[in-house]
């Protein structure tokens with residue numbers, strides 16, 4: 001039954017649980033994780049998403065499906081196991097007294113029905129639901145002490161949020177004092193009320209119009225300076241907000257509360273951290289209580305019985321969506337009765353008693369005009385669809401990756417086709433398929449290239465990819481250099497694609513080490529690829545060149561992990577680079593590492609291990625390392641804070657409730673001694689730590705004969721870095 005199921009194990013005894021995923025699945029999962037983490041960072045930390053919500057959901061969903069099929073992929077640090085969001089340094093952290101959960105998603109009616117059925121079965125009798133709109137804003141938690149607002153916080157990662165009290169005090173409809181009639185003032189303890197802070201559509205449009213007007217003035221101002229009619233500095237353009245939700249999140253997370261005050265935010269409140277504190281027994285009664293206490297509650301709720309009535313609410317909400325003064329991204333269906341909610345409980349990420357029915361992503365059709373072939377940093381040839389500019393989820397797109405030639409063959413899209421596109425996948429939109437009826441008669445599939453479009457060298461097959469392995473290939477060099485200066489690597493600002501391209505063309509850059517032999521004058525004279533009004537090329541200029549040179553200088557201090565990431569070993573993302581740097585400590589140890597040694601490191605499998613070994617087997621790469629060493633780059637880890645890796649080679653699975661730590665914390669501590677922490681039990685598991693309430697994972701451990709430890713033993717391991725001696 002649903003309430004007994006451990007969240008990350010699906011069907012504890014099915015064979016898939018011990019089937020290792022094929023290489024392309026591992027790679028896809030890794031790609032998805034990186035993209036999702038990156039999207040979360042942009043979304044929650046920077047309030048500047050590059051992905052539409054629907055696209056983000058579809059990526060998260062794809063990863064969930066892969067992890068369901070291959071449970072060994074579902075490591076505890078996977079984004080599917082954690083609530084999105086994090087905590088910015090800008091605000092004081094707030095520990096939520098009770099975790100703030102996310103919601104499970106249903107992407108279509110079938111998934112919604114499956115949840116309704118599951119819930120019905122788990123409860124054992126027909127269930128009454130409270131249907132609400134899913135407000136597209138930013139979660140807030142409001143703490144009241146004897147009826148007075150004392151703190152407001154964001155959701156953050158669910159356990160810790162950010163203190164945004166000063167800002168929320170400027171959201172007009174949040175009561176600073178609760179009405180006496182609700183009785184909340186007499187509550188003996190603090191109460192934490194939760195809901196959504198949103199920006200009404202009209203305010204959002206006004207805000208973006210004001211940003212556009214400011215930008216017009218900035219463009220004018222910059223042009224005056226260029227024309228010599230004014231003195232001063234160029235001003236940067238302001239970025240408009242992508243949607244109401246980000247405008248709300250961005251406005252709530254301002255350093256200056258006056259800005260929040262000017263942004264016209266509003267709230268709909270719908271939850272409380274501890275339901276036992278209010279004198280009601282169901283969600284709909286609770287919503288009425290909230291109103292009485294002085295909160296704004298969304299009026300569009302319906303208490304219903306049965307699948308049909310839930311569907312009707314979803315359809316009605318969708319039909320009225322455009323007429324609402326605020327954005328919604330779906331419907332939330334909640335089990336109404338609090339006691340029934342309690343019996344269903346929570347998974348690691350979300351309550352089992354609620355589901356978010358999300359509206360489908362926007363799909364558009366357009367004509368495919370060309371399939372270009374791009375050469376990446378590691379020489380992989382990527383077909384890219386070029387199509388008529390089309391607005392999808394609020395932004396205009398005209399290119400989309402087709403990933404590789406197998407994918408192109410599978411999708412079978414051809415130049416001239418009417419293709420279906422949506423936004424999915426990092427900044428790059430995705431081609432979903434084509435409309436067969438609209439295919440031009442004369443169309444033919446694109447032939448796989450036999451030579452590299454950049455350097456003309458023959459290409460070879462490498463799994464799903466076509467690859468050019470010429471060391472001289474300019475397209476690869478361009479990508480490698482751009483990667484080296486990127487944020488997770490050396491973080492050198494001010495060297496755009498064009499400048500790097502021109503530096504390659506002028507013979508200034510042959511590899512990344514050349515950055516460290518640059519001088520200000522040479523860089524200042526490089527063309528930026530634009531012409532000035534008088535027709536002469538615009539160059540980088542002394543001011544920018546000095547700034548870039550300072551950053552190049554500073555990049556020598558970037559940590560070892562950044563260098564490792566920057567040199568562009570295939571399959572090594574930033575997290576993997578960090579794990580490798582910690583495990584091996586310096587480049588010399590790493591250059592001598594074998595695949596089995598690499599596989600001891602958390603998160604590293606054979607493919608990644610082989611990529612590392614292959615990379616250092618190439619003499620040119622070893623030479624590169626030597627030259628980086630001479631240039632003064634950091635090639636060893638700062639070991640002062642690193643524990644001996646005494647638990648390397650041991651894999652732990654934690655299950656049930658822990659008293660001393662939360663699970664993520666305990667896993668992190670185990671990892672700091674070099675152990676692996678996994679979300680599912682397999683033959684490879686060394687120990688299962690089972691706290692009270694452990695379910696299917698414990699059973700599976702017993703079936704496979706894996707040693708089971710209690711929390712006391714775990715504490716000892718974490719303190720000493722030693723596993724218990726065998727009996």
Ligand code: AMP
Pocket residue numbers: 101102103132133134135136137138139140155195196270332356
């Ligand atoms: P997601 O951010 O997609 O994980 O969806 C979960 C979020 O939906 C919650 O954290 C809330 O911030 C938000 N939400 C919006 N409206 C509601 C509602 N009526 N009930 C519960 N959560 C809601």
